[in-house]
Amino acid sequence: MSNTEPLLDVTGLTKHFPVKGGFPIRRTVGAVQAVDGLDFQVAQGESLGLVGESGCGKSTTGRLITRLLEPTGGTISYQGKDITHASRKQLAPIRSEIQMIFQDPYASLNPRQTVGKIISGPMEINDIDPAGGREKRVRELLEIVGLNPEHFNRFPHEFSGGQRQRIGVARALALEPKLIVADEPVSALDVSIQAQVVNLLQKVQEELGIAFVFIAHDLAIVRHFSQRVAVMYLGKIVEIADRDDLYGNPRHPYTRALLSAVPEATVDDTPRERIRLTGDVPSPINPPSGCRFRTRCWKATEKCATEAPPLVQVEGNKPGHLTACHYPETGNSAPADRLDKTPRAAA
């Protein structure tokens, strides 16, 4: 972590989606608590991984940061500027600095626009005229993401999934952003292509110094890509730590369970303990009291039901390693070797 002011500072970020019901007058009868009180920071040039199972609010978080959704509560500040409820006009100067890469490369490119138009669109909207013209810049960007610059006149339907995702990356890079929110950028791609795209993103991050919020559910890819990792469960961050700390010394039972679910790469290893979680993720409309993980946690006690554990640096954690648990796991049986040091994505 750098010691300068964080690029993005999120405190108490909350998003509740109203549930409407009733007849004849529809009114709000409840709320899906998709994201409930997130605190995290992203430093300049840093990559923060956001992991968690489906429906835990990862994508909602990404969309809140890019202000595609209006937060219900909390604050988002970018370089010290509060953008929580900024209007489109107020956001205009920041738009070019926070960009997004989307999950589905088949839905994120307008089928009626040429690649050139797609990539130059952001420049057109923000009135950016790079030296040498937009077309030259588009060619440059295509080259950066590893596509043939001559293809700028083609349409998205002429490209494969991986190539389309590269176009999406080029579009995000067109405005020279400082922060890119990547919402599961590789989960819709073939495994062989995933590695290429992740390596491309890594190259972009290193060479251009762009900070990333990398949303994924593949732990290996996050480990490969992110310097810091936050684990989410049911709208809350349960643990956030530097990469090696989190993978080597998981303190939250949920993090442990997640890490134990990663498939083993070596066959002749000693059979490891596999934590199987029972039951389903509770509904975010009516989350459990206290600790949200208690319904599936093997350590849960009365205290967990009454008191929500704060996200703090629990005993035995390194600085910057925060865990939200009353009874953190001890670091002895660290499942560090469980995860292949060189994940498949790097191959």
Add this chain to the structure above:
Amino acid sequence: MTPPTPSAAAPLEVTDETVETSPSPSTPKGGESRSPGQLAWRRFKRDRTGVISACVVIFFFVIALAAPLIAKVYGKDPYTTYGLNTPGLLGDNGFPVAPNGGISGEFWFGIDPQLGRDVFTFLLYAIRNSLLISTGITVLVVVIGVVMGVTAGYLGGKTDWLIGRVIDLLLAFPSQLFFVAFTPVVLALFVSPDENTPVWLTVVCLIGLLTLFGWASIGRLLRGQVLALREREFVEAAKVTGASPARIIFKELLPNLWTPILIQATLTLPLMVTTEAGLAFLGVGLQDPTPDWGVMIGYAAKFYQDDITFLLFPGLAMVIFVLAFNLLGDSVRDALDPKTKR
């Protein structure tokens, strides 16, 4: 010179067209990229039915637009009662003396009974008036439908609810009955009963009423399409870069809506032609002596038991036109949307 009946002329034009188009697919070769629109055009050109229908439709529009010119060359007009002016053309019973409704070298499609007007020019002007009115209605219907549908779909919330209920109401309304019952009322608002209703007022009234009830189905269709599109990630991508709602609608959404818009337009026009003719036939649309498809069929219906010729020309022309236009609509849909191909 042969009489330019639609059925005879259409295949003639088609042969020209196919000769023209057949070598063209080989020219745009060489790895050049094609837009979805170009791909659709290529598919359309390969569709024999579609090309023939398009030619028939174009032929009708050309003769409609060129009606005054054709009438001038031909030397007649649709209003002069040749039969009454020139003795010997109509018999004592009011029917043309010459066989087949008085078809002769002078009157190509014959003359009509009792008044003895020239059927050929009358039909030309009838097609002209009907197509102008129907095209006007279609343009208005499509524009209003697109605006309302896109607005409802994109804004959502209360606007969507309001527009949705208006559409429900319009679609549930027995519009044909409404036209018959309400057209005289609307006209009476502007013209006192003892005055003659000016033709332009009837036309405006017709266009207004048919537009009022016509846009609902297009509006609903587009609302659904926009609802589906606006959740797509490319719209979010545009928002993330700071695009204005106007830019999102015109640059991101509308290009993806041309397919349903075009298809709906090609289906609306023939519907409007028949509706307009139906209203004229029922006596609430254009009135004799204004040439109109429905007026002509209505007039001919009085005599069809004695001589069917007068019914044959407008009826056949209309069937050919509507059929061709509907087939064209099908082909356009197939070309734009290859997945729906039968």
